[in-house]
Amino acid sequence: MIEIKLKRKTNGEKIIKELEAIYGTKQRLERIVERNPKDAKAYYDLDDWNYYKDHLDEEVTEEDVLIRDKFLFDKGEIDILNSIKENNPKNLTELAKLVDKNISNILSTIDKLEKEGLIKIEEGNKNSKIPILTYDAIEIAI
Template identity: 40%
Template sequence: MIITLVKKQTGHEFIREMEETYKSLNELEKLFKRTNNMKMYVDLENWKYYRENPNEMIEITESLVTNKLSLSDLDLIILNTIKHEKPRSIRDLAKKINKDVSNIQPKVKRLEEEGYIKFEEGIKNSKIPYLTFDEIKLEI
């Protein structure tokens, strides 16, 4: 089975991500010259391209090959709730799906470890979950 995670973004959003990662195009060029890292080369070329085409849509995919699907029904409910209801914290997520936070916490941690979600800092040390993709495609 092949699981493909699809993230859609504009060239402008891509550039913003690159600025968060590398700070500036010049900084990335310096890093690439020092390391000759192929990922940095691809990021550099893409940054230059999308600087000229900021409104172009990008579809970034990441594929995983596995013999078993590790997503349970509850995992899918969690992902769907994060996407559509945008909870402000893990506690808010648990409340939205009528589950105890102690049952949700380990599930959310595993989804983060597997790359399905990330967190940004919220108020009062809360963690705001967000998806790292727009679609999940399954191929059998």
């Protein structure tokens, strides 16, 4: 088993915005918790919302843990993650150049990293796709 810790720094204001993106309003989240009190995620999200609404500037390090039977990343994936972190490419074409690959050769890797939640793709100018890291650090325990 390999444990992979994904860490990111955020603050209360960003946490509230993420919760708004998921639930819309705090009242809607409260109704979800009332209807299904065994929904632990909704319960903890409501608890976070109640706390961070009064602590918008509080710095937080969030940590997610993935458990895998085998190593999750290959060299190409690590190169892509490092290039995004170090260079902040403006689009996928620029990212492909940074890792010295054709864009068609990295699209499946980009999709995989996005499905794993390690990156997100935002819409840029003229339908360009901007790769963004969702975590600040990845720690691997073997």
